[in-house]
Amino acid sequence: MRTTNKYFSPSLISASIAAIFVASPVFSQESDTSQTADAEEKIQVVGRRISETEIAIGTGEVTNTLAVTREALLSAPAGISGLKMLESLPGFNVQTDGALGLYEFGNSVNVRAFNLSQIGFVLNGVPMGRSDAFGGSPIFRYVDNENLASVVASPGAGDVSAPSYSSLGPIASYYSVAPSDEMGGLVSMTIGDDNLQRSFVKLETGDINGFKAYISRSKTDSDLWRGPGTIDREHIEGKAIYTFDQGTTLEFSYVANDFFDYDSPSSFA
Structure with a gap:
């Protein structure tokens, strides 16, 4: 019987075990990176939230x-x-x-x-x-x-x-309408059936260093087209705008309306 003895060097065994332990983390890291890349490629955006009314409608x-x-x-x-x-x-x-x-x-x-x-x-x-x-x-x-x-x-x-x-x-x-950039005015007079008389007057300041405004007054007087009574209306409007810069303005409006339309008070007497 022939017996063969094999001798293993302790240093060689240690080096092999160390190589295994060193190489294993490298393989694991590469595997994790590959899986992460695959997961990122599979992410899909299928919708988004709309929070602004202008976009929604x-x-x-x-x-x-x-x-x-x-x-x-x-x-x-x-x-x-x-x-x-x-x-x-x-x-x-x-x-x-x-x-x-x-x-x-x-x-x-x-x-x-x-x-x-x-x-x-x-x-x-x-x-x-x-x-x-x-x-x-x-x-x-x-x-x-x-x-x-x-x-x-x-x-x-x-x-x-x-x-x-x-x-x-x-x-x-x-x-x-906004006030005009040019100074000016408007006057009109109207007459018609049932003693209708209406006047309209409007004055514009024009642009004065960023400030512009207008004021108008209309007056309407007439008889009712059916039955007794009259219409008496006085209407005043005003608007002023001051421009601070290209994107900032201040606007002020004024309205006064005095209207008497008879409303057939005799029927309730």
Whole structure:
């Protein structure tokens, strides 16, 4: 029998074991890095949160809006209310008691299936009053046609971007003109049936070192078109704007409205 003895060097065994222990962490790190890279490649963004109203409703996109331009407002007979100007828009059915439409309780507006109490009225971004007819305050209490820049109406429903008090029905937004950069004025006089007399006077300061303003006064006197009584209306408007710099302005508006429309007091005597 032949016996072969093999001798192993202790130093060689130690070196081999050390090599195993040193190499193992390297292999493990490479494996973890590979797995992490694979996991990062598999991450997908499937949606994002929308927190701004303008993005959610699509501001700047084509929507169903109608407008009365300033040219149309100035071409209308003097003294006609801003409410009556809506009758020129498709889908709006406006009925007024009288040619001027100034009698507050004799007006009605319908837009498709919506009536007057479901329509929101807004002036320069400010809702008119409360959830009532005309928003609680007829628009012609606050602005004359001569001082309107445009009227933008939305005949649809559910316009959540409009600053109406509570209506989710149609919205009629009125925008008044800004003071002119040039100094000047405007005077007009109108006469008509039923002893109608209306005057309008407007003065502009022009731009004075960043400050510009205007003030206007209209006076309407007339007999009622039906029955006894008279209409007596005096309306004063003023607006001032001061520009501090390109992005900072201060605006002040003033309105005074004294209106007596008889309201058939004899029927309650």
